[in-house]
Amino acid sequence: MTESIVLERLSPARGDHASVSSLIRQRVYILPTRPGFLLCVAMFTMLLGAVNYNNSMAYILTFLLVSVFMVCMLHTYRNLAGLVISGAKVKPVFAGEMAGFPVIIDNRDGTPCPALKLVCHPSRKAKRAAQQSYQPVMVNLQASQWQQVEIPAPTINRGLLPLERVIISSCFPLGLFRAWSYIHLEEQCVVYPKPAGIDQFPAPxxxxxxxxxxxxxxxxxxxxxxxxxxxxxxxxxxxxxxxxxxxxxxxxxxxxxxxxxxxxxxxxxxxxxxxxxxxxxxxxxxxxxxxxxxxxxxxxxxxxxxxxxxxxxxxxxxxxxxxxxxxxx
Known part of the structure; x- marks a missing residue:
């Protein structure tokens, strides 16, 4: 098994080194989605109207939506924070086949982590060479559960195919925020040459x-x-x-x-x-x-x-x- 990665709830402290199972502290990023931005604009408009007309019901509705907005942000962030990501042995494939990079996601928290999405994010050069889209993988984890998934990646030529940067993200629960983190696992797939040619053997x-x-x-x-x-x-x-x-x-x-x-x-x-x-x-x-x-x-x-x-x-x-x-x- 290759190195493991833990998605930490706090920003990594300077000079802090992982000491257990080669854990590497990673940042979790979060931003509002398009519906989240629209809701922000709507709440700001409602707040201006409440201030202009001094309407108590408008204040209540605005602050209620702001509370839901903040709680949603917290749950989206917690859905990724604390996950432990590690790799496993990659099975060889022949050139032209889809390589599958196994990734183990371990939820060591006591709360479920639904609607996780993992997708390979290759470089522009690799993406142009593959001429295929990288399909995302959806994962739903229960409390204190781990699951192994395979991230598909197309192969073109024989050789050693490294695992490109993987993005794990989630928009749970309401889709108002998107939290994501970058995973860098030192995995590579051995790609055999594509069998071709005649069946007749050379002389023994x-x-x-x-x-x-x-x-x-x-x-x-x-x-x-x-x-x-x-x-x-x-x-x-x-x-x-x-x-x-x-x-x-x-x-x-x-x-x-x-x-x-x-x-x-x-x-x-x-x-x-x-x-x-x-x-x-x-x-x-x-x-x-x-x-x-x-x-x-x-x-x-x-x-x-x-x-x-x-x-x-x-x-x-x-x-x-x-x-x-x-x-x-």
């Missing part, structure tokens, strides 16, 4: 060495069992042994490792564009995983040894997403 390693067509891993003679390791293909799990309440085992075959698929940069060297090469490698990785191949990846400056399984697949796809991008691990 064994076929290249022996001059014959490769054979899929797992199609050779059974050679025993070994302990399960995270990332192993579920196709090779010994389910019968598991049903007999034995430890989780994986079937071994005599040909394991003899016919592996090494996806290399040279295999896509005929493609004119780097992104097209990455998309073709991405497609091969997905096909190899679905078909149970043992495969590795070799791109300039990075190599992943042959293996299989979900963790191995994600590692290969992330290597493609980060290719050519300078980042800090």
């Amino acid at each position: 390693v064994a076929a290249q060495e022996q001059g014959q067509e490769g054979v899929k891993s797992g199609a050779n003679d059974f050679a025993g069992f070994r302990q399960y390791h995270p990332g192993d293909s579920i196709r090779n799990i010994a389910w019968k042994a598991l049903a007999r309440e034995q430890p989780l085992l994986v079937k071994r075959f005599s040909g394991d490792g003899s016919h592996t698929l090494m996806l290399a940069w040279e295999d896509v060297g005929h493609l004119p564009d780097i992104e097209l090469r990455l998309s073709q490698l991405c497609r091969w990785i997905l096909l190899a995983e679905n078909q149970g191949w043992i495969y590795g990846l070799e791109i300039p400056g990075f190599q992943i040894d042959p293996a299989q399984g979900t963790l191995h697949k994600n590692r290969c796809l992330e290597a493609l997403a980060r290719y050519g991008i300078h980042h800090a691990d």
Whole structure:
């Protein structure tokens, strides 16, 4: 989980540092909405009329509206003040899909916080590149309740997509005021290349060495069992042994490792564009995983040894997403 943010009721004191769960004090801003401004004009007009005509009923009505106005401002402000905002792990997506940034909103107060709106507020450059509107997310929190929501953001290119500034706002209860605050969470989504290209694999390693067509891993003679390791293909799990309440085992075959698929940069060297090469490698990785191949990846400056399984697949796809991008691990 990334850093948390608390929307403080008071302005942050100078030199005050957060000491619990990396809490960062944030200001909550509040201004009247358009109906609120119109009500202000109406109340001022009523006050002038009451003073001009010395009408007690006009005074009572004016002060009553002013009281409602002030109480509404207090409730709108309190609807945001004190909320604790934090992030969570972001799931990778493929280029062109909608990324979902999880945000956890924790209401530690004893009063409900309804009608909260969260929306991503990207830079002008990112907004023009996306050419899509950022949809808001509505949240209603009960007293002492937390909720996790996903803030959608469109993706265009592969790479690392950071979470832009998020605005949380509320016009509760009467819509006369709008309170808002800015959320800055250090979250980023890994965007894989968009799969594209042909389905035909390059020649497996064994076929290249022996001059014959490769054979899929797992199609050779059974050679025993070994302990399960995270990332192993579920196709090779010994389910019968598991049903007999034995430890989780994986079937071994005599040909394991003899016919592996090494996806290399040279295999896509005929493609004119780097992104097209990455998309073709991405497609091969997905096909190899679905078909149970043992495969590795070799791109300039990075190599992943042959293996299989979900963790191995994600590692290969992330290597493609980060290719050519300078980042800090």
